Amino acid sequence: MTPAQSMLRKATGLNLSKSIVDRAIKNRMERTDAANQDQYLEQMTPAELTALVELVVVPESWFYRDQQAFHAAAEFVRARLAADGNRLVRILTIPCAGGEEPYTMAMVLSDAGIASGSYIIDAFDISPGCVERAKSGIYGRNAFRSQDLGFRDRHFSHIGDDDYRVSEAIRKQVRIKQGNLLEFDLSARTGYYDVIFCRNLLIYFDKPTTKAAIAKLEALLANDGQLFAGYAEVPSFCQHGFSPLQYPQAFGVVKEAAATPRKPAVVAAPLRPKATAPRVALPPAPAAPPTTHVTRPAEPRASAPAAAPSPAVNLLAEARRLADLGDVKASEGKCRDHLAQHPESAEAYFILGLLNELTNKLKLAEDYWKRCIYLQPDHYEALCHLALLAEANNDAAGAAALKARAARIYKRQQA
Ligand SMILES: C[S@@+](CC[C@H](N)C(=O)[O-])C[C@H]1O[C@@H](n2cnc3c(N)ncnc32)[C@H](O)[C@@H]1O
Structure with a gap:
């Protein structure tokens, strides 16, 4: 170096x-x-x-990025307030980039009818440029990438060309400051936050730095709080004292001591726009997303021009898309068509597992995922699902072994 x-x-x-x-x-x-x-x-x-x-720095962010995390957090905030209406729920987003993440949280809470006086959001980023942008509250087209832009009509004013300014009501919920996670002063903030968003930062760290960052976050988070990570970051948390939160596609974790075995969430109803919420429980994906993954916008990065997808891949991509839309029958049809041509397709069995989980046929789901990892022993997502299933069945040892195996694969794929 x-x-x-x-x-x-x-x-x-x-x-x-x-x-x-x-x-x-x-x-x-x-x-x-x-x-x-x-x-x-x-x-x-x-x-x-x-x-x-x-x-x-990579200040890439946009409103409603991986939106299930915000819905899961909003449900958690609601439950916290239902248990104690007088408390102030404290939320941290670090790194916040240009403010898209903390403002999204404020919009989701506002839309869910959570009173503005009952929560506060602290937002930090190491980059002064990001902090300045976040404080300005002005955004161009790039920040609005989700399909449903109803939130823009509700919470922004159009200020010319392609620029929009976030409303004063949303801005006043968010306190923005410059800060480095690794140098965060814990003296007054141990166990301070009920909810933490730390997404898409640890992927840029090496192993020792990741460990140090997780230790900071662990200290900042209340023992019964929830933390939301980036989709490729969950295994790192699981290796350092956290357990996955069972809320589809939220990529949430809780402190291990606070985790209780729960049934795997098939569909957790979001508080807001149902039409745009993916309905299938997809676990965090490995660093290199599978070619058939259709729900995640990719970070811009230099790459070779993509080859034209083969019809077989198209069938699977279509199966994934239909599964995301909740169209179980059609998705299953695509998987079977694909299997007729490729009887050893691990991915098709993986999707069939998801579809059976969606319809609550957990034994069948398990059989499909087992078939998937028999055909492709390093199928990260299938291993994560099997681990969650084992946990729900009170098979702690089996779950731990599956998680460790998934973590090893994740590590290998990162290397
Ligand atoms: C890819 S963005 C993630 C933003 C947002 N959390 C999201 O997922 O959309 C990464 C951000 O991390 C910030 N960053 C990098 N190192 C940091 C550190 N040590 N402490 C705090 N922020 C950091 C960068 O300035 C950048 O804005």
Whole structure:
């Protein structure tokens, strides 16, 4: 690792490639009088480091990103308030990027009829640029990627061209500050937050940094609180004292001590827009999403042009899409058509498992997922589902073994 890479790793925790760091430094050198990289690093000041960090962070976010997390959190907040109407529910989103995540949480709570005085959202990001954008509350087209844009009509005003400003009522629910998760001062905030969103940050960390970050989050979260991670980050939490929350596609976790075996959630009804809510319980996917995964918008990244999908893949993609829409029969038909051509398709059996879970035929679901991992022993999603099922059946040892196996696969896929 170059000195510049390790300096940035120390400042942010981010595991950055040499080319990204070199490019950022070259950019900053053009604005300073440094003749070369060594000189630039020697002249480093805190302000310059902040400017450099700004160039290496990935501030990618949008409203209602992986929206089930917000619905799960809203249900949790509602339950908290039902148990004690006088309490203030505290929510943390870190990193908040340009504010899309905390404002979404405020919109979902507002739409669910939760009184504004009963919760507060703290939002932090390491990047001053992100913090400034979040405070401005002004967003362009890129922030609105969900299919249902009803929330934009309810909570934004159009301020010309493609720009929208979030309403004052939503803004006042969110306190935005600059902050580094790894340097978070815990003295006054141990067990402070009922809900934490920490999504799409740990994927940029190496193993020791991930562990340190999870330790911070563990300290910040109330013992009976809930934390929402990015879809590829759940296994890391499961390796460090957390258990998955059984709410489809929310990617939530709870502290292990607080976890109680529950029945696997087949469909947990969201508080808000049902039409847009995926209805099949899909677990967190591995770092490299399966080619048939159709529900997740991809982060922009440089890649080779995609080859035209084969008809077999199309059948499975269609089966997934129909499953997401809750059209069990049609989806099952596509799986069977696919299996007629490819009798050893692990993915088809995986989807059949999901469909049977959806219709509460858990034994059949289990059989399909077992067939899936027989054909493809490293099928991460099937292993996660089998682990949840084992947990629901009070088979703690079986669940732990399956989780450990999924975590190993996850790790391998990351490497
Ligand atoms: C991909 S965005 C995720 C935003 C949002 N949570 C989401 O999922 O849409 C990653 C953000 O992490 C921030 N970040 C990077 N390192 C950080 C750190 N150590 N502490 C806090 N924020 C950090 C970046 O500035 C960037 O805005």
